[in-house]
Amino acid sequence: MVPMIIRCGIPNASTIDRRFSMQLFGINLGKKRFEFRCSGCGKMHRGSPSISYPRPIQYYWIPEDERTQRIKDSDDFCIISHTSGTEEDLDFFIRGTLEIPIHGVDDPFIWGVWVSQSEANFERYLKTYDSDQTGLGSFGWLTVTMPYYNQSEPGEELANVECNVEWGAARPKIYVREYDHPLFFDQQNGLPWDKAVEIAQLALHVTDD
Ligand SMILES: [Zn+2]
Numbered sequence: 001m002v003p004m005i006i007r008c009g010i011p012n013a014s015t016i017d018r019r020f021s022m023q024l025f026g027i028n029l030g031k032k033r034f035e036f037r038c039s040g041c042g043k044m045h046r047g048s049p050s051i052s053y054p055r056p057i058q059y060y061w062i063p064e065d066e067r068t069q070r071i072k073d074s075d076d077f078c079i080i081s082h083t084s085g086t087e088e089d090l091d092f093f094i095r096g097t098l099e100i101p102i103h104g105v106d107d108p109f110i111w112g113v114w115v116s117q118s119e120a121n122f123e124r125y126l127k128t129y130d131s132d133q134t135g136l137g138s139f140g141w142l143t144v145t146m147p148y149y150n151q152s153e154p155g156e157e158l159a160n161v162e163c164n165v166e167w168g169a170a171r172p173k174i175y176v177r178e179y180d181h182p183l184f185f186d187q188q189n190g191l192p193w194d195k196a197v198e199i200a201q202l203a204l205h206v207t208d209d
Contacts (some may be wrong), residue, residue, distance in 0.1 A: 031106045036197045040205035048105060049200040052112025056080075056093040056143040076171070077126070078114070092122035093143060096165055096172035098183075101190035109196055115140025115163055115174060125167065133167035140165045140174070142183075147202040149183045158183075 035046040055073060058080055062070055072079040078093040093116055099108040117125065121138040128136060142161040150158050161184075162177040176184040191199070 032104055034102055034105045034107065034109075034193075034196065036200070038201055038204065040201045045200065045204065048102060048107035048109055049196070049203065050110040050112070051200075051203045052110075053114060053144045056114035056116075057145055058091060058093070058143060076129075077122070079122075090119065092117040092119060094122065094125055094140070094165070094172060096174040098142075098163075098174040098176070098187070100186050102196045103190050103192050105193075105196075109191060109200070111144075111146065112171075113142060113144045113146070113174060115165055115172075116143050117165075128167070132169050133172075134169060136167040137172075138165045138167070139163070142174075142176075146183070147206045148199045149181075149186075 033046070034048045035044055037043070038045050054075070056078055059067070059071060059073065059078060062080065070081045076095050078095075080091045080093075082089040082091070093114045095112065095114050098111040098113050100111070101108050117138060117140055121140075124136070125133075125138065140163050142158050142163055144158060146158050161181060162179065164175045164177060166173045166175065176187050178184060186195075
């Protein structure tokens, strides 16, 4: 007996089958993959951009020969010491991801950034770091320089951007608080394709000029 495949009268059923099988492999045909030919290097950059900062910008303000003495750091947190006279001040930072949707694209534009933390929140973050931190969170200031979004001097910290930091099972997720700043609007509304290309080109080749 020949097995029957019932196709319910859907036009062009082979297309539907193909779509279904591609979804099994995690390929979503409903949305596009982000890619563009870069005006910075002339190459195709494929996939949604992911720009990350290995350390907060304050790290680079410390002279290189003082860093071992004054900085305790890893890829996820950083403590910087400032001493004046006998007083020692400490600045605390944690790393997280700030995601900005791109219209019609599955994967967001990802910025791996740093936010400052109060001492109390930083200690709480470290204490819970090895467990699931879902539901926990904190407030932080962004402490990186972001091409396009940086409205202060080039190379300076992106000033005065307040964020909610949601800790979780992976790196903390960072959400810009409501504020008259393009970073807030873009995280809320997403980026049109062309604007995402413009920002990616700037960010990927920021050290070239
Ligand atoms: Zn490029």
